[in-house]
Amino acid sequence: MQLILEKRAERSRTVALASPLIAIGLTIVTMTILFMVLGKNPISALYVYFIVPLADGYSLQEIAVKATPLVMIAIGLSLCYLANAWNIGAEGQFLMGAVAGSWIAVKTQGTGAGHWVLPAMLLLGALAGALYALIPAICKVRFGASEILTSLMLVYVADLLLDYLVRGPWRDPQGFNFPTTAEFDPVATVPTLIEGGRLHLGSILALIVVAAGAVLLGKTIKGFEIRVVGAAPRAARFGGFNANQLILLTFAISGALSGLAGIIEVAGPVGHLQPGISPGYGFTAIIVAFLGRLNPIGILIAGLFLALTFIGGEQAQITMKIPLDVTKVFQGILLFYVLACDSLILYRFRIVSSSPQVARGAH
Amino acid sequence: MRDTTSAAPHTSATPLLQTVGLTKRYGSFLANDKIDLDVWPQQIHALLGENGAGKSTLVKAIYGLVQPSEGELRWEGQTMVLSGPSQARARGIGMVFQHFSLFDNLTVAENVALGLDGKESFKEMSARLEQVSRSYGLPLDPKREVWQLSVGERQRIEIVRALMQNPKFLILDEPTAVLTPQEADQLFVVLERLKSEGRAILYISHKLEEVKRLCDTATILRGGKKVSTCNPKAETAASLARMMVGTEIKEVKPAASREITVPRLVINDLNLDPDDAHGVHLKGISLELRGGEILGIAGVAGNGQDELFAALSGERLARDPGTIVIEGIAAGHLSISRRRKLGAAFVPEERLGHGTAPRMRLSENALLTGHAAGNMVQHGFVNTAATLNAVDRATETFDVRKAKRDPEAASLSGGNLQKFIVGREILRNPAVLVVSQPTWGVDAGAAAVIRQALLDLAAAGAAVLVTSQDLDELIEISDRIAVMFHGRLSASLPTASASREKLGLLMGGSSLETKEQAHAADT
Structure with a gap:
């Protein structure tokens, strides 16, 4: 008896839908084992992770707030990944967007500037993210540099730039020496949707981005180009599509969405610029993109799910003293299983009896 | 089922x-179904x-x-x-594959050494290589790197x-x-000699x-089963073909009269670095192809056919726009x-990965080449109905067999996918069709459909350029034949x-580069 991996004639739609669920199931099994090793009751740990956050309105709002940047970034990343362009630096583009948008907020602070401030911040944030993403894209197209490495390395540049600004030129003079800007003016703040709540306008924007992504990929020739260039580069060239142009385009869109998510995060839930504005949204969004099968609707669902793990992780830390890093372990294991399960879409397992047995018997 | 014993007496x-x-x-899937085969010494x-017969x-x-x-x-x-090829080789079974497994950047001797199981030193092996190759009239220089060699020489290795x-x-x-x-012909001399040495x-x-000329016995497979073992010399090519295919193949008929019109594809002194x-x-490639004409380009693979296709299609651009003229317009610089x-259309040699995106649906593959002209794209949005319609029309006109209306390209058999690709291009009513290896690896039925379609397209006024090995x-469908x-x-x-002889000489480069050939013969 042996187990073989056999290529399917056509990709299986059932498995394509089931694969993320199988991956989540396997992750939960692994987490159960991990909780037991940590000496925690796995049932109550999983309950705190996945059920408790769904039980009250505040947590539900918080899930939506956390899902907003994840979904927005992941939609952009999915375009890159579909086109075989590997943008790993969304975190850096997120931070750059936050920095660039904050510049307007800092400069208009207390000047009584009008309602143009927030739209200008959002635009500048998106623009900065796009330009920042174009650096690895241009290096890739022009010099053949690996975009995986360059985009990743630029994350640390952005991180340190932000650090420098809030500790130096942009530090709040009344901030007791904390590395942070002053609280943004109301005109520089993303309005909340419910009075006194946490849900903000950015969540609506994220939904619009999801819809736009779905239309782009499903209905337009540009979306088709993106998919062909990734799936069959030589056929794409034969079709008249320019892969290099698409690398630039998808990186620019992805960077813009990351930058937009960054400035929304700063001008919304956080309210000022400071280090640590992102708990790794740009990296977690990579998991969201793949868990959502690089499909906009899938990404929306996956974004909410991973936001749940952030909230659940906080709850688990408070109530069960499980370290917050376990959430990152969870996310890593999840990505691992998602990628593993994806091979089942194109391949299937089959158990075969070792064939030469018959012949050997006759020997 | 019939079983006539071979003419040659068994020793x-x-x-x-x-x-x-x-x-x-x-x-x-049964790739082989209860096959009995006897091969005798000498x-x-x-x-x-056919392809897929097993x-x-x-x-x-x-x-x-x-x-x-x-x-x-039984041996x-x-x-x-046999648990692997090395055991087969140990028994005395050798195999020469259709697709060579050679490393371009290694020398002949290094390549041979990689494929041998023996323990002799590299020097001894090189010497033996030279001796074996000379004694069989297959001259090879052990020190040359493979990339410098012609396809025929590579096969010799x-x-x-x-x-x-x-x-x-x-x-x-x-x-x-x-x-x-x-x-x-040279290869057949070698094979006859191997046979006379008692090998099978x-x-x-x-x-x-070629089989009728060379072989003593023929076993014919169809759909994984043995159809017959016969003496090919006693059969006609038509009767052998019938056994291979199972049915009569429709004969390809050129149109009764074709009007040769204006030049539709002109190449003027095209030079291009790889x-x-x-x-x-x-x-310095030049040709003029008029409406109503089919020009065949013959040649051994790897003599620039792929490069010419890329230059004609625009996958590689020429420096001077005037080197390629399509429908009277300089196009060398155009995408x-x-x-x-x-009005040009192209069918590349590779069906999967070049002519189509294998894991995409046929409708998407129709869009792949159909988006530039026609109604498949409106204001940047894809008209799905139009792409599906193109699939349906190709299916109907060219008898594309598939499991459902719009499957993935990779799920079609080679012949059906090729019919789809050729149909996709022909249904766009091209003025110029450039097609590379139109029936490579395609079953005889599909090949006949495709050749007929090319003839019909020319009869309708298009200029058709066919590259084939x-x-x-080429002799069946072309009006003129040139050799690369x-x-x-x-x-x-x-x-x-x-004549085949004349073309064969040109394919060997005799009248084009006599010096180079003489040089190759020296080594």
């Missing part, structure tokens, strides 16, 4: 190699069949590459179980590598597919005339989409006066 009492009820199952035994599976089982699901192999009357193991049984998989007629040869081919180190330089808008195909050799294109000959 020994038992066959050298037998397969008895050999069956190979892949899932529910016999050239042809294995005939020839490759059978020889892979004999060479130890696949394990039979049922049945057995000199004894049951034989594979054959010599097999001969150095002194095999009793040699399998050759479509050895003449890449040779000029003259090179094939299993010869896979679908060139029937984009990779081992590619071919296109040198493939712009050329399509001028199949001389019979080392990146140059010969003047075209009217098909009526283009």
